[in-house]
Every structure is written in C-alpha cells, then in structure tokens.
Amino acid sequence: xxxxxxxxxxxxxxxxxxxxxxxxxxxxxxxxxxxxxxxxxxxxxxxxxxxxxxxxxxxxxxxxxxxxxxxxxxxxxxxxxxxxxxxxxxxxxxxxxxxxxxxxxxxxxxxxxxxxxxxxxxxxxxxxxxxxxxxxxxxxxxxxxxxxxxxxxxxxxxxxxxxxxxxxxxxxxxxxxxxxxxxxxxxxxxxxxxxxxxxxxxxxxxxxxxxxxxxxxx
Numbered sequence: 001x002x003x004x005x006x007x008x009x010x011x012x013x014x015x016x017x018x019x020x021x022x023x024x025x026x027x028x029x030x031x032x033x034x035x036x037x038x039x040x041x042x043x044x045x046x047x048x049x050x051x052x053x054x055x056x057x058x059x060x061x062x063x064x065x066x067x068x069x070x071x072x073x074x075x076x077x078x079x080x081x082x083x084x085x086x087x088x089x090x091x092x093x094x095x096x097x098x099x100x101x102x103x104x105x106x107x108x109x110x111x112x113x114x115x116x117x118x119x120x121x122x123x124x125x126x127x128x129x130x131x132x133x134x135x136x137x138x139x140x141x142x143x144x145x146x147x148x149x150x151x152x153x154x155x156x157x158x159x160x161x162x163x164x165x166x167x168x169x170x171x172x173x174x175x176x177x178x179x180x181x182x183x184x185x186x187x188x189x190x191x192x193x194x195x196x197x198x199x200x201x202x203x204x205x206x207x208x209x210x211x212x213x214x215x216x217x218x
Contacts, residue, residue: 002218003154004103005211010064013210014051014071020206021048021199028202032195035177035188040083040195047078047087064104068095082124082180083196086133087203089119106154109211113141113161124179131175131189133196140165140204155215158208169193169201 021028021044028041051074055067062070068091076088097112098104117137126132128139143164147157170193177189 002215004105005214005218007065007098007101007104008063010104010211010214011055011061011067013064013207013214014055014067015061016210017071017203017206018048018052020202021045024199024202028195028199031193031198034192036195040199043079043081043083044087044199047075047084050074050078065095065098068092068098083199085123086120086196087199089123090116093119104211106148106157109154110141110144110148110157113144117141126179129175130179131172131177131194131197132179133194133200135172135175135194136165136168136197136200136204139168139171155212158212162205162208165201165204169197172197 025041025045028044029038030041032038032040048071051071054070054074055061058070061067072088072090072092072095075084075091078084079087093115094112097108097115101108117134120137121127121134124132124134126134128135140161144157144161147160152160172194173192174190175194177194
C-alpha cells in the first residue's frame with residue numbers, strides 16, 4: 001500500500017471539508033449557543049460555502065495546496081469574529097508547507113499540522129485547558145507525532161490523530177472557559193463542549209479520512 005499522496009490529485013480533501021462543515025452547520029451553532037452567540041455553524045458554513053464557489057469557478061479541481069489557499073482566503077474574507085483569522089491562517093500555513101511538493105507523506109503532513117497549530121496559537125495565545133480549539137488540535141498533533149515516532153504507517157498516524165482529536169474535543173466539556181466571550185461566564189461555562197473544539201475535530205476527522213481514502217486508492 002502507498003505511503004504517499006499526489007498533491008495534484010488531492011484537492012478533493014477540501015471539497016470533503018466543505019461537505020462536512022455544511023452538514024454540521026446546525027450542530028455547531030447549537031453547541032455554540034450554550035455559551036456563545038450561537039452562530040459558529042452559520043459562520044463556518046458561510047466561509048466554507050464561499051470556498052466551494054471559488055473552486056467551482058476554477059473549473060478543474062486544483063491541487064491540495066491551492067485548494068487550501070482558496071479555503072484560507074474564503075474564511076479570512078467571509079467569517080466575522082475570531083474564527084476566520086484562526087482557521088484562515090491554519091489552512092494557509094498547511095498550504096505553505098505543501099506548496100512546491102509533488103507528494104505528501106506522513107512527515108510532511110505532520111510538519112503542516114504543526115505549522116497550522118503554531119499559527120493559530122500566535123493569533124489566539126490559547127493553550128491546553130483554556131477550552132478552545134487548541135484542546136482538540138494539540139492532542140491530535142501529539143498523538144500523530146507519537147504514532148509516527150513509533151514507526152506506524154501514514155494511515156495509522158491519521159487514525160491516531162482522529163482519535164486524539166475526538167478525546168480532546170470531549171475534554172472541553174468539563175473545562176472552564178478562560179479565553180474569549182465564554183470566559184465571562186465563569187463556572188457556568190463548565191458542562192458544555194466548546195464550539196471551536198468541535199469544528200476543529202470535524203475538520204481533522206474529515207481531512208484524516210479523506211487522506212486515508214487517497215492512500216487506499218493510490
């Protein structure tokens with residue numbers, strides 16, 4: 001089985017992301033409504049839909065780095081508040097790591113993931129335990145790295161990432177929000193999931209599953 005993916009043929013990873021976010025629009029807004037404005041799903045769906053429109057105008061589906069760059073631009077321009085810049089820089093950083101390469105292997109994907117997370121942390125200054133998307137992203141990256149260091153395959157690293165992302169998302173239920181609007185609720189923020197942690201789990205799961213399919217088809 002292949003351990004690398006042709007980036008020119010991987011733009012569909014972004015189409016899958018668009019489908020997943022749109023399918024979970026109501027869910028994300030319901031989660032956000034518990035301790036936030038209740039518009040996270042609406043805003044995410046808006047930005048991802050705009051990316052789909054950008055890709056459609058291109059005609060042929062572009063490479064993964066180009067598709068991620070389009071997604072970044074759509075989120076930066078289409079989403080208000082903090083999530084547009086956070087996710088926009090996340091995807092742009094991943095795109096920058098992929099750019100100029102023909103093949104995506106497990107080491108490159110981890111470099112891209114780390115770069116994306118570092119970009120998010122530079123903007124938001126959040127850390128593990130603050131009840132944010134970082135509680136999903138960092139454990140996912142750490143699990144991927146551990147699997148890779150143990151010599152596991154690209155597929156197994158992606159599966160480890162997805163499992164850790166889900167556990168990280170679920171961990172936010174018992175956390176007290178320390179950053180953002182929800183932090184003003186104090187202990188009342190305990191007992192519900194963080195919407196950003198949920199959307200980042202959906203994103204990582206979708207990307208991981210899409211890449212596994214591409215590896216299986218290679």
